[in-house]
Amino acid sequence: MNPPKFFAHPTALAESTQIGAGTRIWAYAHVLRGAKIGRDCNVGDLAFVEGGAVIGHRVTLKNGVMVWDGVKIEDDVFVGPGVLFTNDLMPRSPRLPLAAARYHTKDWLVPTRIKRGASLGAGAIIVCGVTVGRFAMVGAGAVVTQDVPDHALVTGVSAKVRGWVSETGRKLEFGADTTAVCPDTNTRWLLVGGRRLVRVTGPK
Amino acid sequence: MNPPKFFAHPTALAESTQIGAGTRIWAYAHVLRGAKIGRDCNVGDLAFVEGGAVIGHRVTLKNGVMVWDGVKIEDDVFVGPGVLFTNDLMPRSPRLPLAAARYHTKDWLVPTRIKRGASLGAGAIIVCGVTVGRFAMVGAGAVVTQDVPDHALVTGVSAKVRGWVSETGRKLEFGADTTAVCPDTNTRWLLVGGRRLVRVTGPK
Amino acid sequence: MNPPKFFAHPTALAESTQIGAGTRIWAYAHVLRGAKIGRDCNVGDLAFVEGGAVIGHRVTLKNGVMVWDGVKIEDDVFVGPGVLFTNDLMPRSPRLPLAAARYHTKDWLVPTRIKRGASLGAGAIIVCGVTVGRFAMVGAGAVVTQDVPDHALVTGVSAKVRGWVSETGRKLEFGADTTAVCPDTNTRWLLVGGRRLVRVTGPK
Numbered sequence: 218m219n220p221p222k223f224f225a226h227p228t229a230l231a232e233s234t235q236i237g238a239g240t241r242i243w244a245y246a247h248v249l250r251g252a253k254i255g256r257d258c259n260v261g262d263l264a265f266v267e268g269g270a271v272i273g274h275r276v277t278l279k280n281g282v283m284v285w286d287g288v289k290i291e292d293d294v295f296v297g298p299g300v301l302f303t304n305d306l307m308p309r310s311p312r313l314p315l316a317a318a319r320y321h322t323k324d325w326l327v328p329t330r331i332k333r334g335a336s337l338g339a340g341a342i343i344v345c346g347v348t349v350g351r352f353a354m355v356g357a358g359a360v361v362t363q364d365v366p367d368h369a370l371v372t373g374v375s376a377k378v379r380g381w382v383s384e385t386g387r388k389l390e391f392g393a394d395t396t397a398v399c400p401d402t403n404t405r406w407l408l409v410g411g412r413r414l415v416r417v418t419g420p421k
Numbered sequence: 422m423n424p425p426k427f428f429a430h431p432t433a434l435a436e437s438t439q440i441g442a443g444t445r446i447w448a449y450a451h452v453l454r455g456a457k458i459g460r461d462c463n464v465g466d467l468a469f470v471e472g473g474a475v476i477g478h479r480v481t482l483k484n485g486v487m488v489w490d491g492v493k494i495e496d497d498v499f500v501g502p503g504v505l506f507t508n509d510l511m512p513r514s515p516r517l518p519l520a521a522a523r524y525h526t527k528d529w530l531v532p533t534r535i536k537r538g539a540s541l542g543a544g545a546i547i548v549c550g551v552t553v554g555r556f557a558m559v560g561a562g563a564v565v566t567q568d569v570p571d572h573a574l575v576t577g578v579s580a581k582v583r584g585w586v587s588e589t590g591r592k593l594e595f596g597a598d599t600t601a602v603c604p605d606t607n608t609r610w611l612l613v614g615g616r617r618l619v620r621v622t623g624p625k
Numbered sequence: 626m627n628p629p630k631f632f633a634h635p636t637a638l639a640e641s642t643q644i645g646a647g648t649r650i651w652a653y654a655h656v657l658r659g660a661k662i663g664r665d666c667n668v669g670d671l672a673f674v675e676g677g678a679v680i681g682h683r684v685t686l687k688n689g690v691m692v693w694d695g696v697k698i699e700d701d702v703f704v705g706p707g708v709l710f711t712n713d714l715m716p717r718s719p720r721l722p723l724a725a726a727r728y729h730t731k732d733w734l735v736p737t738r739i740k741r742g743a744s745l746g747a748g749a750i751i752v753c754g755v756t757v758g759r760f761a762m763v764g765a766g767a768v769v770t771q772d773v774p775d776h777a778l779v780t781g782v783s784a785k786v787r788g789w790v791s792e793t794g795r796k797l798e799f800g801a802d803t804t805a806v807c808p809d810t811n812t813r814w815l816l817v818g819g820r821r822l823v824r825v826t827g828p829k
Contacts, residue, residue, distance in 0.1 A: 228638070230432070230448060244638060244655050245671075247448050247466055257720055262655055262673055263449075263689075265466055265484055275720035280673050280691050281467075283484050283502050293721035298691050299709045301503045301543045303561055307590030308540050312461050312479035313497035315538075315588045315606065334723075336716050339709045340750045340768075342544045342562040357711055358750040358768035358782055360544075360562035374562055374578050374782050384723045386715030402723065434636070434652060451652050451670055467653075469670055469688055485671075487688050487706050505707045505747040507765055511794030512744050516665055516683035517701035519742075519792045519810065546748045546766040564748075564766035578766055578782050 233266075237274065252284075255292065273333070287328040287345065295336040297357065302329055303345045332367070334384060354382045368406070368414040381406070381414050389414075437470075441478065456488075459496070477537070491532040491549065499540040501561065506533055507549045536571070538588060558586045572610070572618040585610070585618050593618075641674075645682065660692075663700070681741070695736045695753065703744040705765065710737055711753045740775070742792060762790045776814075776822040789814070789822050797822075 222238035225231040230247040237256030242248060244262045251268025254260070258272060261280035266272065269286030276290055279298040284290065287304040304326050309316035319325055327345040331337065335349045338357035349355060349365040356372030356379075365371050370380040370388065381389045383399035383406065391397045395408045396417060404419025426442035429435040434451040441460030446452060448466045455472025458464070462476060465484035470476065473490030480494055483502040488494065491508040508530050513520035523529055531549040535541065539553045542561035553559060553569045560576030560583075569575050574584040574592065585593045587603035587610065595601045599612045600621060608623030630646035633639040638655040645664030650656060652670045659676025662668070666680060669688035674680065677694030684698055687706040692698065695712040712734050717724035727733055735753040739745065743757045746765035757763060757773045764780030764787075773779050778788040778796065789797045791807035791814065799805045803816045804825060812827025 245449050245467075245653050259720075263467060263485075263653075263671060275718055277718040277720070281485065281503075281671075281689065293718050295716045295718040295721075297711070297716060299503065299689075299707065301561070303501070303543045307558070307586070307592075308499045308501060308542070309538070309590050310479055310481040310497050310499040310540075312463075312481070313499075313538055313588075316590065319589065319605075334717070334721055336718075338716070339711045339752075340544070340748070344543075344561050354715070357709070357752050382715070384717075384721075385727065386717050386724065388715075401727075449653050449671075467671060467689075485689065485707075503707065505765070507705070507747045511762070511790070511796075512703045512705060512746070513742070513792075513794050514683055514685040514701050514703040514744075516667075516685070517703075517742055517792075520794065523793065523809075544748070548747075548765050 233268075243280075261298070279339075287326045288331075289328065290331045291333040291335075293334045294331050296331075297337055297339040297341065299340045300337045301340075301342045303343070304329070306345060335365075336386065352382065352384050354386060366413060378412075381408060437472075447484075465502070483543075491530045492535075493532065494535045495537040495539075497538045498535050500535075501541055501543040501545065503544045504541045505544075505546045507547070508533070510549060539569075540590065556586065556588050558590060570617060582616075585612060641676075651688075669706070687747075695734045696739075697736065698739045699741040699743075701742045702739050704739075705745055705747040705749065707748045708745045709748075709750045711751070712737070714753060743773075744794065760790065760792050762794060774821060786820075789816060 223236045223240040225242040226244045228244045229242045232250045233248045233252045235253040239257040242260040246264040248266045249268045252266040252270045254272045255274035258276045260278045263281045264278045265283045267285045270284040271289045273292035275293045277295045281299045282296050285304045288302045311320040329345045330348045332351040334352040337355045340358045341355045342360045344362045350367035352368050353365045354370045359376040360374040362375040369378045385401040389397035405417040407415045427440045427444040429446040430448045432448045433446045436454045437452045437456045439457040443461040446464040450468040452470045453472045456470040456474045458476045459478035462480045464482045467485045468482045469487040471489045474488040475493045477496035479497045482500045485503045486500045489508045492506045515524040533549045534552045536555040538556040541559045544562045545559045546564045548566045554571035557569045558574045563580040564578040566579040573582045589605040593601035609621040611619045631644045631648040633650040634652045636652045637650045640658045641656045641660045643661040647665040650668040654672040656674045657676045660674040660678045662680045663682035666684045668686045671689045672686045673691045675693045678692040679697045681700035683701045685703045689707045693712045696710045719728040737753045738756045740759040742760040745763045748766045749763045750768045752770045758775035761773045762778045767784040768782040770783040777786045793809040797805035813825040815823045815825050
């Protein structure tokens with residue numbers, strides 16, 4: 218068997234056999250058997266990735282992030298420090314006699330999906346069952362309880378749409394024609410019905 | 422002396438002599454001397470239990486939970502990932518000269534109590550001095566600054582009562598007679614004055 | 626070379642050469658090369674201090690605090706458990722091809738400053754770019770997005786001024802003359818324009 222092509226800090230516990238080349242796993246992080254992590258990811262100190270979690274390529278998990286079974290994180294996502302996911306909408310201690318039956322199967326598990334290029338700010342909490350759209354940006358400390366549209370900026374408890382951002386994270390300022398240009402890529406974006414962002418011109 | 426009857430991960434620091442049989446303590450968790458933990462608990466990675474903390478039986482502490490001196494957690498409680506407790510209402514760095522006198526005794530310590538069967542959602546913050554009632558459910562990201570009634574569902578910053586849940590965590594939907602039945606246990610519950618839940622019929 | 630004058634728990638990673646005498650660094654904490662920590666600090670379990678972070682004397686970092694490059698914490702500050710800082714207002718995964726250029730320099734880095742004697746409550750999130758004033762108190766779970774005046778008490782998401790506190794953390798109750806006396810120090814404080822606290826009499 219070849220040596221792994223990823224880096225793990227001496228104090229990290231990298232127990233999964235599905236960690237991509239170029240990925241770095243830092244101090245006291247713990248990747249459990251059955252977790253799947255793609256290539257060129259950065260997994261910060263104290264991060265925890267449970268079996269059943271699926272993480273794409275070039276993802277950043279900052280320190281202390283916990284990713285549970287049922288959470289799927291697509292390529293290029295930024296997960297800020299201390300971000301929390303969940304996978305149970307009505308948790309009870311599984312050894313509480315009245316609740317034990319519920320935990321005999323995995324019917325209790327509710328999935329979550331973070332789409333490509335999105336960013337989750339420090340300490341954001343993602344309640345299970347939601348999808349965070351492509352290149353969306355979730356503000357620090359937001360509690361996300363509903364789906365987040367592609368490119369939306371959401372903040373607050375619970376999180377509401379406050380604006381729109383480009384792929385590079387720039388806040389878009391719309392003119393009277395409800396279009397805006399990202400200064401980094403010169404892509405022009407059209408905001409349709411105040412609720413959906415569509416590319417008009419520019420690089421894909 | 423007999424070997425301990427609990428399990429501790431090789432990287433865990435289990436320094437207390439009061440940890441019950443069947444309890445499991447996972448990676449990088451730290452249980453200090455003087456902490457008390459009951460039987461059949463599950464203490465997640467990176468959890469921290471300070472001397473003076475008291476934890477009952479069958480309790481789940483998910484990853485990264487910190488339980489301080491002055492916090493009492495009763496049997497069957499679920500403490501979600503990243504939940505934070507506190508024990509000082511006006512903290513200052515104890516080595517700040519003007520504040521040092523305050524820390525010469527423990528008069529600054531304000532206790533907290535989580536009653537049997539309650540659940541604290543991911544990232545909830547429990548400000549010291551409160552009691553969370555039996556089988557209450559605290560939503561993810563809630564900041565609890567007041568007592569939570571038995572069976573209440575609370576969410577938000579600061580947390581307010583939004584509904585009521587059964588022992589198994591089911592949200593109760595009340596009819597015109599202000600009673601509701603838990604589909605898991607067939608227990609019928611009466612909501613009295615919109616503020617207090619009373620069992621009408623069904624298993625205790 | 627002399628041995629270090631600070632204490633580090635056997636599981637801590639104290640990689641910086643700039644840690645002051647009398648400072649204690651607890652289990653699984655990680656202080657990176659290039660971090661600067663003063664004398665007589667207390668760095669709790671699982672805390673993380675990045676290169677470029679600057680921390681004064683007698684500071685308390687409770688468990689799990691993460692201090693990034695760009696964050697400056699002055700003397701005597703209390704940083705509660707799970708407090709999160711940030712240093713990027715529009716984070717993207719640095720290996721996302723469209724965003725990579727932004728991370729070739731440090732122009733993305735936005736500094737934060739916590740002034741002398743301030744307290745940050747459990748789980749507070751300090752969005753980068755702000756200054757938290759001297760002896761200010763940030764409530765548990767607050768998300769700070771604006772500067773906090775000296776001695777102000779702020780809470781909520783996003784944090785707003787709710788009152789004023791003395792050096793010892795006492796909430797000040799103002800009379801008709803808009804002055805208040807701290808019972809610990811007998812200092813009299815004047816609230817000017819409802820927005821700024823000025824010492825009238827008493828010890829400096």
